[in-house]
Structures are given as structure tokens and as C-alpha cells.
Amino acid sequence: MNRFVSTFALSALMMPLAWGGAETASAEAAFTLPQPALTAPVPRPAGAGINLKVLPWAGFHSAVSYTFDDSSPSQIENWPKIKAEHVRSTFYIVPNGSGQSGYETTFKDIVAEGNELGNHTWHHCKAAQLGGADPAGCPGGFSVDAELDKTTDYIKSLGQSDVWTMAYPFGDTGYTDAVKPRFLLARGVFPGLVGASDNTDPYVLPMVGYPGDPNPPGGEDVSVFNADLDRAEAQGKWLIFLLHTLLPTSSNWGLGENVAAVTGSMEHAKSRGMWIDSVVNIGSYWIGERLVEHAAKTESGGVTTWSWTLPPHFPGGRVVRVTVNGGTLSQAGKALAWDPHGYYEVSLDAGSLTWKK
Ligand SMILES: [Zn+2]
Known part of the structure; x- marks a missing residue:
């Protein structure tokens, strides 16, 4: 199905406009990822091995x-x-x-x-x-x-x-x-x-x-x-x-x-x-999920590290939600907190994630 704008609509779009400068002011609201409904708190995984998984659609x-x-x-x-x-x-x-x-x-x-x-x-x-x-x-x-x-x-x-x-x-x-x-x-x-x-x-x-x-x-x-x-x-x-x-x-x-x-x-x-959100908010999560899933992975002395590079025009302050079988996930030397909704939140700006037993 191809979409089109009617001739009437197009003529309306062609209305003349004076390019008037409004002042630049960052008025946008701070971004927070919504939480899926919590039926019962999920305990922090304490099993063996890594098995890193990114939750699609932020857990929705x-x-x-x-x-x-x-x-x-x-x-x-x-x-x-x-x-x-x-x-x-x-x-x-x-x-x-x-x-x-x-x-x-x-x-x-x-x-x-x-x-x-x-x-x-x-x-x-x-x-x-x-x-x-x-x-x-x-x-x-x-x-x-x-x-x-x-x-x-x-x-x-x-x-x-x-x-x-x-x-x-x-x-x-x-x-x-x-x-x-x-x-x-x-x-x-x-x-x-x-x-x-x-x-x-x-x-x-x-x-x-x-x-x-x-x-x-x-x-x-x-x-x-x-x-x-x-x-x-x-x-x-x-x-x-x-x-x-x-x-x-x-x-x-x-x-x-x-x-x-x-x-x-x-x-x-x-x-x-359902997760209802703007194209940039859902779309950047969708890209972030694939970045972490395909991140370069290294293992040394019982520590596993994943690294990725954000593409140009990727918005700042974004996270993906992940699970592992057990162990501890860290970013920038700080252990991530388990969210009882059933995930760890991984900062995409950080560019890397580490796991150890
Ligand atoms: Zn259009």
C-alpha cells in the first residue's frame, strides 16, 4: 500500500513561511525506560555460567x-x-x-x-x-x-x-x-x-x-x-x-x-x-540489543568482557536489559544491581560489560 498526500494537502504544505529563529532551549523531558508490569519479584539468578541474553523490547x-x-x-x-x-x-x-x-x-x-x-x-x-x-x-x-x-x-x-x-x-x-x-x-x-x-x-x-x-x-x-x-x-x-x-x-x-x-x-x-513509545526510543533499544548481542567478546582469568561502539547519532543515556545464569555483571568497575522485574540494566554509553563468577 503506497501512501500519498493529496493535491490539496500538498498545496497546503507549500504555504510560504518566514524562517523565523526561535531561541534554542533544550526543553525535552529526560528519558526513562518504562517498566513492564511486575507480577511477582524475580530473584537474582544464582546459577552456573554466563548465558548473556538481551531482553527484546526492554522486557515487554x-x-x-x-x-x-x-x-x-x-x-x-x-x-x-x-x-x-x-x-x-x-x-x-x-x-x-x-x-x-x-x-x-x-x-x-x-x-x-x-x-x-x-x-x-x-x-x-x-x-x-x-x-x-x-x-x-x-x-x-x-x-x-x-x-x-x-x-x-x-x-x-x-x-x-x-x-x-x-x-x-x-x-x-x-x-x-x-x-x-x-x-x-x-x-x-x-x-x-x-x-x-x-x-x-x-x-x-x-x-x-x-x-x-x-x-x-x-x-x-x-x-x-x-x-x-x-x-x-x-x-x-x-x-x-x-x-x-x-x-x-x-x-x-x-x-x-x-x-x-x-x-x-x-x-x-x-x-x-505493550511498550508504547517514540521511534527513537524503541528504535535505539532495538539497535542496542543487536549491538550487545553481537559485541566483541574476550575472556581472561575468569573474566569475560564484551565491547561495542555506538553508531553515529545514537542518543545518549540509553540502556538495554539483560539476564545471565548467575555471577556478577559490572560496568566501569561497578557491579550492576539486579532489578526484581527480572533484569540488569546495561548502560550503552559505557561501551563494555564484564562478567565474573
Ligand atoms: Zn508526508
């Missing part, structure tokens, strides 16, 4: 990210209802539309609430239209580099310390060569789910999206969202919802879904105990 069985594309007026209008769910999401913004009423105030609030702003380019054009074969197709006159870098600068001006992920306009992977050096992850528009240890391309993350209004009128029923959440939970995978217009709205840019169906599905995901 599955994960879901809600991504909202295009920074449309409908998202500004419906933000209070999304905010009331206290779920961290990702908004892939197109700052050419930042002249809209309430735009900067809303997206600053979205950052302050711990959500992620991702890069969806400045003018939402196809890569080939930017200084390529069809330059007239994109009136902004920016290069591919400028489309990405000006958007990143704008996001930082709203208080987010960095920009880690992007979504291709129209799903156009013609941006990929420029995207890889700039971001940790990028979301495409191909349908699918992400497995904890599968070979999904981090620069073409798959998504789940629906036709939306007017087919069916008013968008999909909440049961459609919930069925996909149940599918991800059953398979133990990461689902990334792709959403455009939220209904009701005074300015329908197409592909609309009722905000009540979206928030209803968030409630369903909570009831299933």
Missing part, C-alpha cells in the same frame, strides 16, 4: 510507535486529546507549514512532553525534484541537504536536543544516501512489523497504515487498529502506525483517522501491556 512482549506525519492543522487541533493519553509518540514535521496558527507553541509542547519530533523535510517534495530532473516540481528551491538540515535546525530550535529519525516524504527512498549520514533511523511506507532480531533495514522501517477517510467515511474503526496491535503482540514485534490527518478537523488534508479511534487504540495497547 511487543512494542508500538504512533507516528504522525506532515504537521497538519488537524494534529495541532487534536493534540490535547493525544496529550491526555500520556503516550510518547513521533511527529514527522514539515516546517514549511510552521506559519499555521499554534504551530510553534504546539510542537514545543509536544517536545516538552517527551515526544519525538522527526525530520520529514522542509517542503515535502520528491528527492528528484530538488535540483534534479524536475526542479520546477518543488518551489522551495532547496537542495536535498538543505531540506534535511534546515528541518533539523528548526526542530532543535523548538527545544529538542538532537534529531535522530526521519520519514521519507511520499515514502521516497531517493533521499536515502543523504539520510544515512544524518540519522540513526528512517521510516518508509511499506507495510510490515519489525522483529527484535530480524534483518529489517533501519533506514526503511516498515509501517502499518490505512486508507482513512473517506473510505471508510470518518476513518477506520478502533477495532481495525486493535486487530493490528493484537497481531504485533502475538508475534512479539514492533508496530509503527503511520497517521496523517486527525479528525475532526477544520482543515482536512486527507487520509484522515478519527482521533477517538487513535486514542482508543492507545488504551488497547496499554491494556495489552
